[in-house]
């Protein structure tokens with residue numbers, strides 16, 4: 001499913017079916033096969049680096065770099081040392097919003113968590129066997145997601161470093177894009193939303209979350225002091241936009257009203 005972010009040609013990285021079994025860890029770099037593209041992508045971390053800046057789409061590259069440096073120092077959401085798959089599943093199933101996503105997204109849907117951070121939502125949704133792709137700007141966050149993915153044996157999760165302004169995904173290829181707590185960190189939310197809409201499959205969904213108590217559902221419970229400093233419950237919204245009419249949008253909207 002991963003594409004060259006320059007020309008959008010499918011790259012033979014990620015799951016075996018895309019690359020005829022090519023071992024990601026065995027290659028350092030991959031060259032895009034499109035004539036004249038010139039894209040060369042680093043695979044050295046075991047997580048493809050498909051980040052490409054997009055100033056012509058309204059990205060303020062310096063602002064993106066500031067955000068990256070912030071999250072490199074404070075990857076989010078963090079894991080507790082005691083966190084294991086059971087704890088993640090218990091938290092995900094205990095919260096009405098994440099449980100609704102888990103119940104409503106069909107097991108065969110492909111899910112992309114854009115700006116996944118340490119990937120807790122995507123990892124949780126992969127437990128039912130869904131193919132999940134987690135994309136983020138920040139190595140520190142992707143490293144945490146990768147460590148959890150490996151320890152828990154979540155084999156249907158793929159991770160890559162990428163830019164929300166220029167997603168390494170084919171147009172109309174994503175069933176469910178989850179975009180939680182990210183758009184307000186970008187200098188041009190309109191351009192970012194247009195990019196999300198580009199990759200969405202007709203009939204698919206974008207689940208767009210701003211700061212709210214449901215968006216932090218997979219974190220360990222916080223005390224009131226932490227909750228206040230994280231802005232929980234402070235005039236927040238969860239917006240679920242569907243291109244289709246399935247129940248996910250309906251239940252998600254109910255979550256939005258409650259938030």
Ligand SMILES: C[S@@+](CC[C@H](N)C(=O)[O-])C[C@H]1O[C@@H](n2cnc3c(N)ncnc32)[C@H](O)[C@@H]1O
Nearest residue numbers: 071115116117136137138162163164180181182
């Ligand atoms: C508040 S965290 C949200 C993490 C996760 N979605 C969650 O809800 O727990 C914001 C994340 O957005 C990522 N991010 C910010 N700007 C980005 C960009 N231009 N491209 C990709 N990821 C970006 C950051 O690296 C960070 O991990």
Ligand SMILES: [Zn+2]
Nearest residue numbers: 004007032037
């Ligand atoms: Zn290319």
